[in-house]
Amino acid sequence: MIYSFEPxxxxxxxxxVEADIRDGIPAVDIVGIADSAVRESRERTRSAIKNSGFEFPQKxxxxxxxxxxxRKNSAIHDLAISLAVLCSAYRKEPVEKTLALGEVSLDGTLRPCNGMYAAMQSALRSGITRTVLPEGADNPPKGMKAFYAKNLKEAFCILTDFDKVSEDDKSDVSGSSVEFPELDDGESPDDVFLPNCDENTVKAVVAAVAGRHHLLMWGAPGCGKSNAAMSMRKITPLPTYDEFQSVKRIYSLAGLLQKDRKFVPFRVPYTTATIEGICGGGVNCxxxxISLAHNGVLFLDxxxxxxxxxxxxxxxxxETRNITLSRAGRSTVYPADFQLVMATNPCPCGNYGSEKRLCLCSSKSVEMFWKKFSAPLLxxxxxSIRVDSPETDEAKSKMTIEQAREIVAGAVRRQRERGEMNGTASLSSIERRFDEIAExxxxxxxxxxxxxxxxxEILxxxxxxxxxxxxxxxxNILxxxxxxxxxxxxxxxALA
Known part of the structure; x- marks a missing residue:
């Protein structure tokens, strides 16, 4: 049996995907609600098979x-369709359950498609443990044997003698230790983490990362709040293997997965983003x-x-850490366990509370400014902290990136051992633990x-x-x- 995947x-x-060849006027019929992208695969398949050295069945x-x-509407089915035709024409023995993914060009060359990692995860859950992929496709999850082919002929040879082909072990496996992303070129772990911020801002950012707490920073323009938020990616630990599986699935479906690279999701949407852009949607949902920021950070500057x-x-x-999308009678649930980070001015003019600049905003305008956020969101x-520019060099933080990472790693390690992060643990768990260890x-x-x-707020x-x-x-809590x-x-x- 040959399987494909519809995102x-x-x-x-x-x-x-099944193919049946019988006597009759030469033609190719497709049943199973095939949209334009799949119907066009008939001609691609015919040309690819001929240009790969095989004869297309004249039946x-x-x-x-x-x-x-x-409804099927993706070019990802091309390889499965081509292999199903070749197996029906040239192979008498049944094929073991195999996942075949990829777009086939007219000369038989294979190309990767979106959603391939998600397809392999779904196949594994259904008991399918081997797959044929184009070269350059995503590495498989643990438990899946992946075989990579340059073209259709090579893919069919692999499918014919699957057990004789030696595959490279490219499964995505990682340890459970606390790891951090690589720094940008020119950066060193000995550099100051936030060189232009005061100690309180640095403590807030480090604590937010260490416990996955939602964070709000407000302050006058140019005080460094946006830079502090963007710098969080330097000290945010990489997801664990289990956490990264859902991240890879989402990014695979979105066509954003970067091969052979583990990363911290860090999304910074622009201020003109719509609800659909933030929630998700479209023809295939x-x-x-918020889902692209799953197990990472969503920063609203x-x-x-x-x-x-x-x-x-x-x-x-x-609150729920997921979101449900519905379209045309179907619905899907995306995980959305993200850390929300927001930076904003304190008032429309940005000078509220400043000792150096005069704020011209009325108390009513300040109140209306903060009403956009609403009490339930806040x-x-x-x-939540106010960020101020340090008055002197002595007031600036001296904490290095390496020191911040060590602090975060120690706190995250303790929470992972308990099985939950403080920022996302349930109310009952927080209350019970506080009562047990608070002095x-x-x-x-x-x-x-x-x-x-x-x-x-007490919680x-x-x-x-x-x-x-x-x-x-x-x-103990002291x-x-x-x-x-x-x-x-x-x-x-607005509430001070």
Whole structure:
């Protein structure tokens, strides 16, 4: 049996490709709701088979693509269709279950297509453990034997003598240690992490990365908040192997997967992004920015300039960590476990709270400015700070990239051992752990400030305190961790 794959949403569907050759007027018929891209494959297949040294059957060829009720509209089926015709014409023995993916050119050359890694994951779940791919295609997941071919003739030879062909072990396997992405050219681990930011900003950024906390930074234009957010990718650990599987699937479906490279998803959409661009959509329910940021960071620079509808849409995915898309009677669920980072001015003119510049905004305009975010969205932001430019060189942070990575690695390692990150752990888990390890003076300190915060804000303080304890390598939450959490959860100008 030869299988292909039809991308749709996050799941997609395996397609069983069969060919039957019988007497009759020479023609090629396709059944199974084949759209234009698949119907055109009849001519590509005919030319590719002839130009690969085979004779195309001078009989009636019937191609069946099942399930019959699934619309097929992708050139990824070309290779499976071509191999099904060749097996029906030249091979009497049945073929073991094999996944065949790729576009076939007129001369028989094979080309990779979008969604190939997602197809291999789906095939593995269905018990299919071998696949034929074009050269340059994605490396397979663990458990899948992949064989790479330059052209159709080579692919058919591989399929004929599968067990005799030796394959290279290119499975994507990685360890469970905390690893970081490579630095850009010219950067060194000994460089200062955020050279133009104060200590409080650096602490906030490091804590946000260490616990995967949602982060909001506001400050006057040019204070360094955007640079601080963009620098997070230098100290954000690479996803674990299991986390990266869903990332690779999403990027494969979107046609953005970079071969042989592990990376931290870091998406920076422009302020004109629409709801469809952020959520996803289109004919085949392609992933949006929040799914492309899965197990990574979604950074909204100049967040107040985004449409209000876009900002409010983020409320549900930040809570459920997935998003459901529906189109033409079908629906798909994309994972969207992203870390939300936002940077914005404190007011329309940007000078609110500045000691050097005069703010000309009225209290009403400042309030309306921050209403774009809404209280429910701001309640989901765990770390929120005002960023100010340091007055002197002595006030600037001296923490190096290497030191920041060591701090983050230690905290992340402790959380991975527990099986959950502080920023995304369930409410019951946070409450239980806080009650178990918080010292009496820490609980007393939290109680003393509880009247100034809502219940959701108190939960955020507990999450941050747990992260600060992990950063210190402490098994207990101390009073200094509560004080540090309060310092990292500042009120926005509209609520101050």
């Amino acid at each position: 749709f949403g996050y799941e997609g569907s395996l397609v069983d 009636r060829v019937l191609l069946s693509l099942s399930p019959a009720d699934l 392609r992933p949006g920015e 100049e967040a107040a300039e985004f449409r209000t509808s876009v900002l409010q849409m983020l409320r549900v995915p930040t 309640n989901r932001i765990q770390i 009496p003076d820490a609980k007393s300190s939290l109680s003393s400030v509880s009247e100034s915060f809502s219940e959701l 955020s303080l507990k999450r941050i305190a747990l992260t600060l304890a992990d950063i210190d390598g402490s098994d 009073q200094k961790h509560i004080d540090g959490a309060v310092a990292l959860h500042q009120r926005t100008p």
